[in-house]
Amino acid sequence: MSKFTGFSSLAISYFLLVSTIVAATDVHYCDNNEEYEVKVQGVDIIPYPVARGAPATFSISANTDTEISSGKLVIEVSYFGWHIHSETHDLCKETSCPVAVGDFVIEHSQVLPGYTPPGTYSLKMKMLDGRKKELTCIKFSFEIGFLSSVADI
Numbered sequence: 001m002s003k004f005t006g007f008s009s010l011a012i013s014y015f016l017l018v019s020t021i022v023a024a025t026d027v028h029y030c031d032n033n034e035e036y037e038v039k040v041q042g043v044d045i046i047p048y049p050v051a052r053g054a055p056a057t058f059s060i061s062a063n064t065d066t067e068i069s070s071g072k073l074v075i076e077v078s079y080f081g082w083h084i085h086s087e088t089h090d091l092c093k094e095t096s097c098p099v100a101v102g103d104f105v106i107e108h109s110q111v112l113p114g115y116t117p118p119g120t121y122s123l124k125m126k127m128l129d130g131r132k133k134e135l136t137c138i139k140f141s142f143e144i145g146f147l148s149s150v151a152d153i
Helices: 003-021
Strands: 023-025 038-046 050-052 055-064 071-079 082-090 102-111 119-129 134-148
Touching: 023 134, 038 134, 055 134
Parallel strands: 050 134
Antiparallel strands: 023 038, 038 055, 055 102, 071 082, 071 119, 119 134
């Protein structure tokens, strides 16, 4: 085997490993006709697919033209179209406040229970300012893997 073939095999293996650990997710606005003040560029999920019983981090890259001093994130999760979970988070605990004009990241980590069924889930997130005005609303899907983490074994 040549050095190039060995290197190329190693590079492909590394790429496949990394691509299963981090995934950029297709994001859609809740209302395509709405001009949201916060524009979302993307969502990264680490690890991907999400492992039951292990921490998962959702990083949302966004941009705003106005400073945001406070707010809430309202999250709704569905499984096969059935609403199964809702939660609300203080925006300033998920990113630094005040959020300055320009690019920013919202990062949320959570451990899903080991008994969480594997499959495809849908998540809807609304960002509200301190006056409860909707700044953005996005939807995306994510996978929960069939295998539990080592902690569940």
